[in-house]
Amino acid sequence: xxxxxxxxxxxxxxxxxxxxxxxxxxxxxxxxxxxxxxxxxxxxxxxxxxxxxxxxxxxxxxxxxxxxxxxxxxxxxxxxxxxxxxxxxxxxxxxxxxxxxxxxxxxxxxxx
Amino acid sequence: xxxxxxxxxxxxxxxxxxxxxxxxxxxxxxxxxxxxxxxxxxxxxxxxxxxxxxxxxxxxxxxxxxxxxxxxxxxxxxxxxxxxxxxxxxxxxxxxxxxxxxxxxxxxxxxxxxxxxx
Numbered sequence: 001x002x003x004x005x006x007x008x009x010x011x012x013x014x015x016x017x018x019x020x021x022x023x024x025x026x027x028x029x030x031x032x033x034x035x036x037x038x039x040x041x042x043x044x045x046x047x048x049x050x051x052x053x054x055x056x057x058x059x060x061x062x063x064x065x066x067x068x069x070x071x072x073x074x075x076x077x078x079x080x081x082x083x084x085x086x087x088x089x090x091x092x093x094x095x096x097x098x099x100x101x102x103x104x105x106x107x108x109x110x111x112x
Numbered sequence: 113x114x115x116x117x118x119x120x121x122x123x124x125x126x127x128x129x130x131x132x133x134x135x136x137x138x139x140x141x142x143x144x145x146x147x148x149x150x151x152x153x154x155x156x157x158x159x160x161x162x163x164x165x166x167x168x169x170x171x172x173x174x175x176x177x178x179x180x181x182x183x184x185x186x187x188x189x190x191x192x193x194x195x196x197x198x199x200x201x202x203x204x205x206x207x208x209x210x211x212x213x214x215x216x217x218x219x220x221x222x223x224x225x226x227x228x229x230x
Contacts, residue, residue, distance in 0.1 A: 038216070049220035049221065049222060049223050050157065055212075055215075055216040061218070093156070093157060095157070097211075097217070100171065101174075102147065102217075105156075107157075
């Protein structure tokens with residue numbers, strides 16, 4: 001199985017500042033036949049299901065504010081939340097869908 | 113709009129089975145795989161299985177093989193997860209997750225809490 005490792009486990013960021021979450025996979029998530037990277041980012045607030053933010057490593061889902069951005073390639077990825085808002089307090093997960101079993105990072109808790 | 117509406121919470125005894133349903137609307141049910149993911153209380157996300165609603169083909173994570181059964185009823189756009197031999201560590205919220213085609217998961221059901229008691 002592909003192991004996904006996030007860092008840090010938690011971070012506190014001031015309102016309006018930037019939050020950076022890292023994710024590393026145990027093998028490449030780049031599928032060479034189509035040059036797509038099979039990595040997504042999710043946001044989960046208490047009592048709610050996860051919500052898709054980013055797919056293909058850097059494509060923002062429709063309706064997601066542009067302060068959320070994804071970057072990276074191969075095995076190293078980053079989710080950046082610019083201009084952090086109060087409503088961004090949540091746990092964030094990276095997830096690979098390169099192969100099943102889908103695997104998720106352990107989550108990063110973002111607080112103000 | 114896409115909606116995945118799951119069945120209500122369940123309380124089961126150890127050794128019993130549970131079936132969770134996921135009714136889809138707002139998209140082509142047979143055109144997109146459905147996955148199941150669970151989350152134990154206060155824990156992370158664990159992928160369980162997928163089903164191709166078009167063919168009925170499915171597969172599950174190794175740890176669930178022999179205990180998980182995935183079915184679907186295309187006439188009512190509903191997918192089902194059945195988990196047998198319940199143990200206390202199966203206590204979790206179970207989510208159905210629509211995938212875009214056969215790739216990333218883009219919509220999640222509201223979750224179904226399954227509590228297993230001894």
